[in-house]
Amino acid sequence: MHIGIDLGGTKTECIIIDQNGKEIERIRKDTPKNYNGTLKIVCDLVDYLENKYKNKCSIGIGTPGSLSKETNLIKGANSIWLNEKPLKKDIEEKLNRKIYFENDANCFALSEAFDGAGNKHNIVFGVIIGTGVGGSLVINKKIINGFNNISGEWGHNQMTALPNDRWKNHNCYCGKIGCIETFLSGPGFSKHFFELYNENIDAKNIQLKANNGDENCLEFVYEYIDYLARGLSQIINIVDPDVIVLGGGVSNMKQIYENIQLQLKKYVFSDVVNTEILKNIYGDSSGVRGAASLGR
């Protein structure tokens, strides 16, 4: 059997699957926002499941960021308590075995490319718009990590700017200004809403209000989709994937799928845009399914 653990920014999710990929049990906990707590929760989950099912399993972990090739420390994670920490090595020492370790967006894209929304396509770009903005490229069902382990980090390119933009540029934790993540992540979404309408509500509730016909919220949601199209068009102009699968909390916004094609046309270097923009099939559990699949 295989255990997969997804260390999200707010939730830590864990599943155990059998040889055929069938889910046996799923556990969801709040993420401890410190390093030692993270190590502890991983070990506790593994101990609990292995004792319960009396089986030594393969362990796959999905995390934000990636391991530096030079130092083997985590880099580029928006769960900043993990940065500069030897997470893989520490977990392996505590569990006393080798584990599979992969970027969480890579796990998401792998799961969706394998048997999710992208299963009919060769080149799948998985996009996460949640607490952070990340992504991953899967070609022929294999994760492309890149020469420096940073493929898919489109969230830290700069957002395309237009003269009449209402949204402001913000500093990003990565040290640059105006990163795509500061526009498209859930927190970025509600921060810009606050700046424009002086109302402090989170991304989920803005969507709810938009669905119920609130004009400000609806206008804001359409603006968001325009920004999303600018970000995705950068990916299309560089890699031109067959399909882009969206995941993360903000991807539940139904207006995206109705309007994105029209907006993409403005920014992609092509008269017609054939790229399919799809919602994920496995929802929040795609990441954790992908993590468990690493050991299959």
Next chain:
Amino acid sequence: MQIGIDVGATKIESVILEDNGEESHRSRIDCPRDYLKIIYTIKDIVNKLEKEFNKELSLGVCHPGTHSPQTGLVKNAPNCNWLEKKPFQSDLRKILNKEVFCENDANCFALSEAIDGSGKHYKIVYGIILGSGAGGGLVIDKKIVSGPNGVAGEWGHNQLPYLAAKKEKFDSNILRDAEIESFISGLSISKRFNKRFNKNLKTNEIFELNRKHDLDAEKFIDEFKLNLAMSLSTIINILDPDVFIFGGGVSNEIDFLNEIESMVKKFVIGKEYEGVFLKPKYGDASGVRGAARLGRKSIY
């Protein structure tokens, strides 16, 4: 043995390539800049070569722009408007009565370099063409990735990253003016330099001045380096290819690839980057060699 033909804005080049990469024929003529004349020129070249070698040869043609998967017409070839909206591939097939492979020229450049050029040891090869325009091509496992829109490699048509854009002057009401290509392509370099310093120089002359430590040119090229490094970092953050190969006229003038590579670090997530930046082994001839490879039967 395969024929490759490169239809460019100014010339039509042809080769016959052996499987081992040797060229048994090469010729170059001026491009007639007229659609029908181009078709007949290609027909003549192919007929002549097949007669000379006394056998039927597979044919690959590379050209600016790409065939739209929907309409089968050429699109995105603004510098060769005589090809725009023409059913180039199907017309060639009809007149030659055989299979003709057509492909974007930058993609062929990348393919050639990935098969037996500078990139032959690498899995993911991003070919960069910095010439009169700024384009490129993506090759993974020796296969061209063209995608559903045929725009893989069109990094030059993304907007210049914001940090650079706010330092540069451009009329941001026109989206095209904010594109990477409008800052770092050969045409835009000379246009921007001449406008700013009231000169009338060609791009290569500006690079020459830079090497002679002319203050204006040095300042201008320093900005060019920064723009190029930022633009490349957008490709790295999305794809992180194993190797970049720099072709085209402007690339030939660049003798500071190492400097670009270390500048890129600042803009890549995690601020850590180890890249492989190379010049093409076959230089300007890579396009036509890549075209010949389109009809390949060997596995490389």
